[in-house]
Amino acid sequence: MTDWPNVTGAGPLELVLRREELQKSRCVLGFFPVVYYSILLCVGVPVNILTAVALTRLASRTKKALYYYLLAVTGSDLLSQLFIILVGFLLETAVFHRDVPAPLLRAVSAAEFAANHASIWSAVPLTVDRYVALCHPLLHRQISYPARARRTIAAVLAVSLASGVPFFWWSDVWRSADPPTALDAVLIWTHVVIIYFLPCGIFLVLNSLIIRTLRGRRPHHPTQGERGHPRRPRRGKTTAMLLAITSVFSVLWAPRTVVVVYHLYVSSVHRDWRVHLAFDLSNMLAMLNTAVNFFLYCFVSKPFRRAVRDVVLLRGGGPLDPCRGLPLQPQGSANASNSSLDSRNKDQAGLHPLVTSSRPPEAPRGPGDPVSPASHGPGAL
16 A cells, blocks of 8 residues: 555646656665765876876877877766766766756756766777777887877867767656657767767677687797897786776676666666665766776786876876886897897907907997887887
């Protein structure tokens, strides 16, 4: 038996409003989302700023397009944290609540979707660059340079930001009691295709081609370096980082995609508390994606850890030495540099010409000369 309140004397409109209020789903989590998003914002924003500073130093020192793409991903994550978490979840929901005018709410919603699309699609040029670097290295040397990377990033961000404009008419799933309309269905399917199905399809295809190419190139015997030492592979960690970024995104955003489609066809967030709870939890997981890349970079990349240590210790951003300026420098290159120095010193000391002529001729290289292109392949990080 339903315990209805005393509505004697209430008009029809007031009765409908009270029933709508009673049928509205309640937030089961209470204040936990506010605490969670506050912690995520306090941790994520400083971490992303630190990541941006470290990647900026690496990009300026190495002139590698890879760091520009990673910098774009970090900047987009920072925008998502500011617009979606700070403005959308904390200020709009917890502070202002219903007192915000409807046009301002719609403008904020469009900005949130634009930042969300930019955060996701900024990883697509990174994946394409890694695919070209590992599967078509000669082409990568021709087309991958900082100026082209900046133009590509600018184009992707411009399109992503423009794609948020149609979501000015996005219905508020938390407060709208009406069932989804045809416009809502179009916007929801456009949203899930843009943020999940299309980028995940690109990630799946390109990552599969990268893995297949690396498996096909795996030698039966280790490649020999200049002095007979086995040359360590340099592409494994970069590929692992790329797979980690795309896999974490696919896992964290999958629940939200399922809940949004479920809200469209099965049960509304406004009516069912279980859908409300699932939507809250899926949003928390999705926003976690904006703060985890820093830890992935630290786990994979040794040059990134050095750059972060330099930033934290307030060290200068001067040029790196030749051996540390390139990511994951193999030991064989350093041995080759020392051997060339030793041979030059011995020649100057007056060794017998027959002894010096028995070695294959090679141009002496000093410690300040640039390292050969083979020592920093396109896949090194």
